[in-house]
Amino acid sequence: MKIVVQVRLMPDAVQAPALSATLHAANEAANWLSAEAHARGEKDRTRKALQGFAYAALKERGLSAQPALHVLRKVADAYTTLRASVRAGNLGKPGSKRRVKAESKPVQFRPDAAQPYDDRCLSWQYDAGTVSVWTTAGRLPGVRFACSEQARKMLIEHRKGESDLVHRDGAWFLIATCEIPEAEQYEPDGFVGVDLGIVSIATVSTGYRAAGRGLNRHRKRQRDLRKKLQAKGTKSARRRLKKRSRKEHRHAANVNHIISKKIVTEAERTSHGIALEDLGGIRQRVRLRKPQRVTLHSWAFAQLGSFLEYKARRAGVPLVYVDPAYTSQQCSECHHVEEKNRVDQARFVCRNCGVVAHADRNASRNIAHRGEAVWIAGRESRVPVTP
Known part of the structure; x- marks a missing residue:
């Protein structure tokens, strides 16, 4: 069974700009590849499709071998998700405005969208509480991270596969995948x-x-506060809205x-x-x-x-x-x-x-x-x- 563990990265004044530049470069390359894939009609990550014409170009954009492959996979997965949504009818019937809009333009990635890392690009030093991560400026050792003891133990015993580098609300996170064995299922007594x-x-x-009264009351309070801050429209109100985002x-x-x-x-x-x-x-x-x-x-x-x-x-x-x-x-x-x-x-x-x-x-x-x-x-x- 797969479970994700989120840890907080605490880069210093030199490390943070390098991480930010890496995310921007990876997502800029993903947007270029997405536009090329949409124009060519080749949206499958194989040697004959995306990888065949884009791998060398991605490396020329400052990405090394493994990050280039991750960008290829990210773009291919985005188009796979889009096709699945279209087939499931989530974007409306054929010819609807929403579906036409989604299919008529390439998938876009935010400058700070998450970037996956594997063990070749990212290594963990659990005792020291640091990670060594690849960036466009070279390998970045000694980036500190913080998490609970329970999360640290789970990472040591069960971490497996990729981890996503995430930049959200000015904070840096690593979201790691852990493979946890399932307990043997018993015969239920009802x-x-x-x-x-x-x-x-x-x-x-x-x-x-x-x-649900407490939760519904909390949601109503949050909606009313958002409404007031949005109506005010000042710089401090927007800053307050950003600070309270995702609180609900x-x-x-x-x-x-x-x-x-x-x-x-x-x-x-x-x-x-x-x-x-x-x-x-x-x-x-x-x-x-x-x-x-x-x-x-x-x-x-x-x-x-x-x-x-x-x-x-x-x-x-x-x-x-x-x-x-x-x-x-x-x-x-x-x-x-x-x-x-x-x-x-x-x-x-x-x-x-x-x-x-x-x-x-x-x-x-x-x-x-x-x-x-x-x-x-x-x-x-x-x-x-x-x-």
């Missing part, structure tokens, strides 16, 4: 269902409920980490599996009034799902996805489905058997039942073969 929502971020069938995202990610850790820990302690709703494409399916759209599109349910998934894999906890259809209208006791069962946002009253329950708790129990059915359906049959 499943806990997790109902994701906006009023309640996560409601678990065991009784745990993560209320970091806060939401921290909340999701806490919630997912609690759910996985409880499932592991009770030897249960986790059942999640498959909410892929919900933003395209749901139709809401304009005031509600901001709330829906700032809902980080996909991030919470990904956190639950990788934490469950690390702990060996089985995790399955189930169909979310009618989980809020179905009674978890008699399984009767009716739209009128959902009285309001928080209350569920079954019209068939009379069960009264919290709507999200009832939905989480339905998800748990479906998780057991999915798990059983996916197992190999243990019935003896008829002689």
Whole structure:
């Protein structure tokens, strides 16, 4: 299983300009290659396509062998991602303005876009807390980095593959890839269902409920503050906006980490599996009034799902996805489905058997039942073969 570890680089007054010049040179070369690839219609990283005509030219632009290959790969991957988005319909139907705009011009890279490094261009000195990194001005030794002891231990034991050099908001980072072995998955003694929502971020069938009021209040405060600063438009307001950028995202990610850790820990302690709703494409399916759209599109349910998934894999906890259809209208006791069962946002009253329950708790129990059915359906049959 792959996990990324982010460490903070602390270059001195001589090292920082060299790193900045390297990023600018790599991304300038990537933009040139992207324009050439778009004009020629050759967007595959092979000797007969991009590498065949661009490798020597990239080296003439100040890149050594490995960084030139990384630039080739970065451009090819960008066009692969674009083609995948077009095929998936993410850019609209054929002939739509958004799709025509995306396909009619080459992919562009920011001057400070991340640049990948492999072990030939980057070496780690964990005891000294430094890295040696390639730049256009030559090898740059002794660049200090800082991280937690847990992150340092993970880097020493599991770091493998490439690391990305990132310059963000005036700070330098290295994002390293770690290959962590997955724990052996156990046979679950039942499943806990997790109902994701906006009023309640996560409601678990065991009784745990993560209320979303605090996070929603924080998001509203951030939106109101951004609106005021944007309306003011002064230099200090723009500086304040830049300083506060991504603060809401970091806060939401921290909340999701806490919630997912609690759910996985409880499932592991009770030897249960986790059942999640498959909410892929919900933003395209749901139709809401304009005031509600901001709330829906700032809902980080996909991030919470990904956190639950990788934490469950690390702990060996089985995790399955189930169909979310009618989980809020179905009674978890008699399984009767009716739209009128959902009285309001928080209350569920079954019209068939009379069960009264919290709507999200009832939905989480339905998800748990479906998780057991999915798990059983996916197992190999243990019935003896008829002689």
